[in-house]
Amino acid sequence: MxxxxxxxxxxxxxxxxxxxxxxxxxxxxxxxxxxxxxxxxxxxxxxxxxxxxxxxxxxxxxxxxxxxxxxxxxxxxxxxxxTLVPIETIRDLHQLAVAHDCWWWAYSVAGVFNRESEGLHLDEHEWLKFGYFTDNAEKLQRIREVVASWGTLEITNSHPSNLEMNPLGVxxxxxxxxxxxxxxxxxxxxxxxxxxxxxxxxxxxxxxxxxxxxxxxxxxxxxxxxxxxxxxxxxxxxxxxxxxx
Missing domain, CATH: 3.40.50.1000 (HAD superfamily/HAD-like)
Known part of the structure; x- marks a missing residue:
């Protein structure tokens, strides 16, 4: 067999x-x-x-x-x-999404949150993954380069128009x-x-x-x-x- x-x-x-x-x-x-x-x-x-x-x-x-x-x-x-993403890193990833005005989503132990989640307090959750979505390839590349420069995260995608961030080595x-x-x-x-x-x-x-x-x-x-x-x-x-x- x-x-x-x-x-x-x-x-x-x-x-x-x-x-x-x-x-x-x-x-x-x-x-x-x-x-x-x-x-x-x-x-x-x-x-x-x-x-x-x-x-x-x-x-x-x-x-x-x-x-x-x-x-x-x-x-x-x-x-x-x-394996969790440190809250400090999640804050930085979120700020990057805001700065680039792109859709974001994030997986926590409690569930999935995104740009439209009302009353979200990042510090109240344990985080597993952070993601970005935009059809603007140049914007996506700029985000990838910034995050890559930190050297603390795995950077992949599940679609050509998104990025997914996990803890380094995960x-x-x-x-x-x-x-x-x-x-x-x-x-x-x-x-x-x-x-x-x-x-x-x-x-x-x-x-x-x-x-x-x-x-x-x-x-x-x-x-x-x-x-x-x-x-x-x-x-x-x-x-x-x-x-x-």
């Missing part, structure tokens, strides 16, 4: 189609892999609350990596590890590695699939790193291979080819 014991799946643009649904083909392959003792986990930029309906839909009780690795769950109901790869340590699996036994910059670290570190057909060019460049798109049941194709065959 092959050497791969675990598959780490990005959600948006990978497991989910453009309608934000899990296709019947992908569902069937995931259930078959699980029944044969393979481990299927989500590794997503989403928070746990946002990911959970899909986890339940698939009937998974396996670990999961959320918020780009800032939280790792041993199971859907048990937190294994959480990535989907670090999250999957934590899961592997927990399960006694090596990264060489992992398949990782994704489409965006926040997937690059885990795709690079996995035994088999796969870029989606709809992935950003940089993801395709570093991946071991490129598969079909998220509307063509890529997850099912990869599972059947590399885990069940």
């Amino acid at each position: 092959g050497k791969y014991k675990l598959i780490a799946l990005d959600m948006d643009g990978t497991l989910l189609n453009e309608d934000k649904k899990i296709s019947a083909e992908n569902q069937a392959a995931i259930r078959e892999a699980s029944s044969q003792g393979k481990v299927v986990i989500m590794s997503t930029g989403r928070g746990a609350i946002s990911a959970m309906p899909y986890i339940k839909e698939l009937g998974l009780t396996t670990p999961l990596v959320v918020v780009n690795g800032s939280e790792v769950w041993a199971s859907p109901d048990r937190l294994l590890k959480r 990535t989907k790869a670090s999250g999957v590695e934590t899961v592997c340590d927990f399960l006694g699996i090596s990264m060489s036994e992992v398949i990782a699939m994704g489409d965006s910059e926040n997937d690059i670290a885990m795709i690079r570190e996995a035994g088999l790193g796969i870029a989606m057909g709809n992935a950003q060019d940089e993801v395709k460049r570093i991946a071991d291979m490129t598969t079909v798109t998220n509307d063509e049941h890529a997850v099912a194709q990869v599972i059947r080819t590399y885990m069940l065959a």
